[in-house]
Amino acid sequence: MTEPIPFSQALRERTRSVHEESEGAVFMQDLMSGKGSREDYIQLLSQHYFIYQALEEAAAGLADDPVAALFITPKLTRLPAIEADLEYLLGDDWRDRISPLPTTFRYTARIREVGATWPGGFVAHHYTRYLGDLSGGQIIRTLLQRQYGFDTNGVGFYLFDEIAKPKVFKDVYRAQLDAVDWTEEERDRVIAEVGLAFRFNTDLFNDLAAAKAATIAA
Numbered sequence: 331m332t333e334p335i336p337f338s339q340a341l342r343e344r345t346r347s348v349h350e351e352s353e354g355a356v357f358m359q360d361l362m363s364g365k366g367s368r369e370d371y372i373q374l375l376s377q378h379y380f381i382y383q384a385l386e387e388a389a390a391g392l393a394d395d396p397v398a399a400l401f402i403t404p405k406l407t408r409l410p411a412i413e414a415d416l417e418y419l420l421g422d423d424w425r426d427r428i429s430p431l432p433t434t435f436r437y438t439a440r441i442r443e444v445g446a447t448w449p450g451g452f453v454a455h456h457y458t459r460y461l462g463d464l465s466g467g468q469i470i471r472t473l474l475q476r477q478y479g480f481d482t483n484g485v486g487f488y489l490f491d492e493i494a495k496p497k498v499f500k501d502v503y504r505a506q507l508d509a510v511d512w513t514e515e516e517r518d519r520v521i522a523e524v525g526l527a528f529r530f531n532t533d534l535f536n537d538l539a540a541a542k543a544a545t546i547a548a
């Protein structure tokens with residue numbers, strides 16, 4: 331009999347194609363290749379503000395949940411860094427200058443829903459954002475710094491001061507995913523929810539591209 335593959339590996343493999351779709355979104359490709367602008371990044375970060383607000387509020391509500399609590403740590407908390415970045419990039423009145431795009435509304439509503447009702451679903455959203463930030467996010471930060479002249483101000487979102495070695499952190503996180511006593515059915519549900527989370531991110535890139543096109547046309 332062959333050994334069943336670890337859950338974290340199945341998760342990664344079964345979401346590879348939705349990851350590639352997200353990665354390939356024109357808005358992101360342009361941002362990373364230098365065809366985008368600082369303003370594009372500011373628009374993306376503004377949406378991240380709403381997404382991480384929902385995610386980190388849900389985390390606070392699940393602090394005592396035996397499964398969710400395995401993954402929740404203040405080392406990952408992003409909201410204060412996003413707030414500082416937006417203040418730096420947009421000024422003191424940054425809160426008045428940002429608003430959620432349609433996909434962000436749907437994405438944050440889903441995070442709040444699973445946060446209130448389904449810890450496994452919350453873990454799916456937690457994994458998709460934070461492990462992404464610790465993986466591709468680090469490449470994205472380097473490119474943003476190179477293409478748009480950022481030092482550390484403005485890109486604090488990607489700087490995890492309390493995680494010296496992202497690889498080690500991610501390995502522990504994956505080991506925790508593998509250690510949870512989920513049924514096969516629950517694992518499938520979690521993988522499906524990660525797929526949904528990726529699609530929200532892809533749709534968000536498309537919303538951002540549409541909003542940019544509308545601004546240019548106006």
Ligand code: HEM
Nearest residue numbers: 342352353358457458459461462463465466467469528531
């Ligand atoms: C241009 C954009 C992106 C690039 C260049 C990129 C690149 C990468 C790379 C190189 C890895 C490491 C793969 C590995 O360790 O085997 C990774 C992992 C990951 N990325 Fe992305 N990514 C991008 C966008 C995204 C987006 C939009 C999300 C979702 C919000 C995301 C979520 C993830 C996750 C969850 C992982 C961890 C997989 C795991 O180790 O289990 N990525 N990404």
